[in-house]
Amino acid sequence: MTHPIRIQVINGNTFAAMTQGIDESAQSARFPGTEIVTTQPQIGPQSIEGYYDEYLAIPGILETLILSESQFDAFIIACWGDPGVEAAREVTRKPVVGIAEASMYVANMVAARWGVVTTGHRILDMIEKTIHRTGFAHRCVSIRTTGLAVVETETARQATLDALEAVGRVAIAQDKAEALCLGCAGMSGLDHELEHRLGVPVIDAVAAAVKMAESLVSLKKQTSKALTYKSPELKPIQGYPSHMQPVNLQRDS
Amino acid sequence: MTHPIRIQVINGNTFAAMTQGIDESAQSARFPGTEIVTTQPQIGPQSIEGYYDEYLAIPGILETLILSESQFDAFIIACWGDPGVEAAREVTRKPVVGIAEASMYVANMVAARWGVVTTGHRILDMIEKTIHRTGFAHRCVSIRTTGLAVVETETARQATLDALEAVGRVAIAQDKAEALCLGCAGMSGLDHELEHRLGVPVIDAVAAAVKMAESLVSLKKQTSKALTYKSPELKPIQGYPSHMQPVNLQRDS
Amino acid sequence: MTHPIRIQVINGNTFAAMTQGIDESAQSARFPGTEIVTTQPQIGPQSIEGYYDEYLAIPGILETLILSESQFDAFIIACWGDPGVEAAREVTRKPVVGIAEASMYVANMVAARWGVVTTGHRILDMIEKTIHRTGFAHRCVSIRTTGLAVVETETARQATLDALEAVGRVAIAQDKAEALCLGCAGMSGLDHELEHRLGVPVIDAVAAAVKMAESLVSLKKQTSKALTYKSPELKPIQGYPSHMQPVNLQRDS
Amino acid sequence: MTHPIRIQVINGNTFAAMTQGIDESAQSARFPGTEIVTTQPQIGPQSIEGYYDEYLAIPGILETLILSESQFDAFIIACWGDPGVEAAREVTRKPVVGIAEASMYVANMVAARWGVVTTGHRILDMIEKTIHRTGFAHRCVSIRTTGLAVVETETARQATLDALEAVGRVAIAQDKAEALCLGCAGMSGLDHELEHRLGVPVIDAVAAAVKMAESLVSLKKQTSKALTYKSPELKPIQGYPSHMQPVNLQRDS
Amino acid sequence: MTHPIRIQVINGNTFAAMTQGIDESAQSARFPGTEIVTTQPQIGPQSIEGYYDEYLAIPGILETLILSESQFDAFIIACWGDPGVEAAREVTRKPVVGIAEASMYVANMVAARWGVVTTGHRILDMIEKTIHRTGFAHRCVSIRTTGLAVVETETARQATLDALEAVGRVAIAQDKAEALCLGCAGMSGLDHELEHRLGVPVIDAVAAAVKMAESLVSLKKQTSKALTYKSPELKPIQGYPSHMQPVNLQRDS
């Protein structure tokens, strides 16, 4: 590896304070030879707290990746739910990592049974679907929501810690969770304090994703272009800028 | 029911010929007391043939629904993959039906084992995920792709029929499928001819969705606003017009 | 459709008051161009409250369908558990709909997570198996039994409502159900009052099945005779009347 | 055990030659201290080859058990599909064993991966559902149908052997099955010759069920009357004889 | 069967009092024509209470079987978790039965929904994996741990009974379990007293396994040597005695 590994971390939300929090986590987690730039989309919701938010966030996430595709070696989508990760894999050969999947892989390697602690009650279904889709319904024994807004995870750090501690205690005592994933990018950086309070591994999903991205780059593994993740088929896409048109995204050959 | 049931069918693709084909199917399937308007988004890909296309189609689909929410009693998202259907359920109380789920419900009621025949090879993973997510991995015994582009399903009807017949024969003989879902909105209207050729029920997903939408309106069942499908949380969404801002989408009370 | 859609609703139980209650629900749910006749078998248990009841009910259900097969366009088996629905599909080409599957399809279209509220505690296993078999173990998050006898659902309507409200509140608050299926044909007609009390969609399974049957007839979809649901193989069946002998049930050609 | 274990084997079919074949298998499999009586219902189809046949067979199976309940220590339902086994468990405390489940337990104990070879093509769905319901979708790697009628398994023994050998070879070579269950009671007695021809364990389901029934009696384990398998609730059952009325079937206390 | 069925029961633990308790259960369960010898490995943990214990127990279990392979007709591995059962099936053609699988088969035949009551809290994951692997995640509705050490199940019989009764009551009342498996070989012999206290079938796993082993021998079914359970491939195994070398274990021909 003659040059550093360059990773772009894309906050799925358009909330600058959260982007900064994510960046701090990501920078703390990187190896010395890694450079990380954290950014946020130009368009999309301040925070992702439901399906509507999620789907309106994805075009901005994809555009962010597309505009800087040549400058990085790997990309991280920083929202627990991995919004748009399959589409991102179509528009680049370089590895794309979702923070949800990354945190679940880490949890699997340190605990037989784990849980997810997260924000608003309404996202229970989104969290469950993310876990099922990834394959870990049998490993995840607890999903506990705090009722916090995503924005509060940045603006009310102590209250967030206390709320996570409270639901975490239930996950451990009642559901027999042995590790916890922080199910929101806004909770990045709270893992060490929560580990201290709860006595079980707590996974910062952004940090986990940084390691997965470094790993893939170091292994020189790129996204398969064999079938599912081929470059988008050629066709006009109305209402999107030129740089998002398939004709400008061919990376199969 | 003193007024007609008014249904908006939203083509997930921005291809006018396809919108017209979908409309013909939808009009043929409606009950006399139903009015159907088929339309297509202002923004989005000409055709959906992968995850990138799908995610860029969703904002336009949602906008189309939002702009005419007050004028219809139910909404259909016409793309086999049901793009954005959960988000659409957040922005209205009125029923929203995906054509994939509708066609699978119909298939379940007429056959013990069924298959899906569809377009490009690369969407195999999308089709599988749609079926798994809906719950029918044990009922769907065959997914067969033709390699056709979505546009060809409109512009090359005879070739499309022949290709569907060919893969359909394999699905029936080899995989023991007893009915077939047409896994693309562009194939609407081909069901009767294919039934004639193949001798098993062939489900036109758009027609199936029209019946499901009529059913829900007639039953006066609306989307639950208890948790998952509550109106989007209040927050700014950058780069989207005013009519798409959560503050203008509150329908919980 | 030049003639009305004629649907026979077959109460799985031989309890006349229940047949009448089912008929009221069915008539309320039909489209203007639909004619519905509700009936009950000549033989079978007064109410189905276990596997023994269910299996003794099925021959009478099938006989009822066979005797009037030529007079209707579709058939509904009105017992949450869909007793004999696969066999019914063998003896006619015309659509056969079970009320359990119909109500679950409707629930899926209006809620991300739903539950079933029903009668006696002992049928928990039957209800679970019905849900698993249909494919919705991941969507149904709650099964709550009231301990009511089936007959009481007709003879003690207020007590039934109160009992359903009580378990419904637990399903919503504790299990996070966002809609409820009424898991017994005897509960038909209670959906609107329960919706009012509980604030979530409540599905009357009989009404849901009427819409599914109308849909299938309107779509001109008939049961596949390709393999599983072919007419019964020719053979004598001892102890059953002539009209139930396979030789008189051939409808494949 | 001061008296012999008395087991009734109930052929699910009303075909006397088959009852005799089943009896021969059962007698060969019993321990010296076991007495076996094989019988067939008074009513029901000559052979079970679909859902219609199966459901019309169940009342006769149950009646047969009820009429001799006091004379035996355990009961076997001899039809691969285990028709009515849950209902049978409601009407007696004594163990009831289905031959399908018994054969699958045996297969699990002698092979990592096994298959089922059976009769008509149309029962593929029934066989699959039986396996799924029992819990062995991950162990059963092959279902191969011969197209034989059930009656032929008795009247054309050599042809049956040859057909089973042919599909068995495919199951072993192509699907990597390491043992085979004979998926029809009519195939009883063919296991040894097929083992000789194919070189893998072949399970005679009737023989397997005899051992399971002996085991349960010897262990003094009876059917749980805690919830699901309680005696049928009291109610009239129209069109069935007095001895089949719930009031005469109480065995909970 | 001209000679008695000879079964070796191998306690997975090296605790003599437990071996004696297992032997008493096994002797009580055998048919008159069966001879049982219960033994314990020369090497391995006093008790199996976690994965480390389990994996260190397996070589001793296998050695015990190998050393007496020619003297018995079948083998039972007596530890709920079935340690090494697949490997044991490679080193002999004779049937090998795990007590966990045997007890679950029995539970399935007497109850629709059952639970497991067992020792230390930490083995929850092991118990779950054993159930999933066998295929009964849908049948097992309760796993309740007492916190007892395995040794206590022998040395403190009354306390063990009381603890099992306590968790058993929760399994029945709260989880709706209708039968219980004793999830530890050390609990052998407590089934009758617990049945008396709890009113549901309680399965002694050792006794269940004796019946399964007798069944397989009587059926003359041996382990398939077609693929997975072939004799170990020829190779040196360092640090193990000559009698455990593959060259001395060939039993395929």
Added chain:
Amino acid sequence: MTHPIRIQVINGNTFAAMTQGIDESAQSARFPGTEIVTTQPQIGPQSIEGYYDEYLAIPGILETLILSESQFDAFIIACWGDPGVEAAREVTRKPVVGIAEASMYVANMVAARWGVVTTGHRILDMIEKTIHRTGFAHRCVSIRTTGLAVVETETARQATLDALEAVGRVAIAQDKAEALCLGCAGMSGLDHELEHRLGVPVIDAVAAAVKMAESLVSLKKQTSKALTYKSPELKPIQGYPSHMQPVNLQRDS
């Protein structure tokens, strides 16, 4: 990180040439700040090609880890099947990574559908169980065995490459696999040449595990000692050396 990350890679097999091949792969994959020592157990089979081999390998694997526990920051068990990984997590707080799980995580991040290509036909069941246990039955679409002995993967590199290419082509063309995991530690180092021949990502499981181990150490995540992976309970373990006795393995506090 002031000192290098020290990782021990434990070959599950006792074949020195294979240990060397594994070491080459591991050294190639490490970051500059990582030190790797590859070793092999003192006891155990030359190669793992079945369950017997696997279970006899585990004590030696665990002993190797225990003897050097204090000298490393993380441990890798290098055998596709992850033998003993749960037990290893009991005897140390430091991360333990199995190469099978690691390779599957990498495959998931670069391909929607992937396969495993491996050695002897008989291990099909072991490979399937490993995939199911980890949670990826829905992602792994192909398992293809070459029939090669494990030793041949080292001694016949060109033949191994050709055999893997042959089965890999089938996995890609027929099963639609889009990436391949090398399902044997002996295949380490062949990934680049196979990628070149096949055109899809090929995952070297040892290399993947090195990245996962580095990741966990860098994240300062250690194995949860909350429940399942607590230190082994105190008890004597007969026939094992003092350093393997639980009393000398306490790491919970």
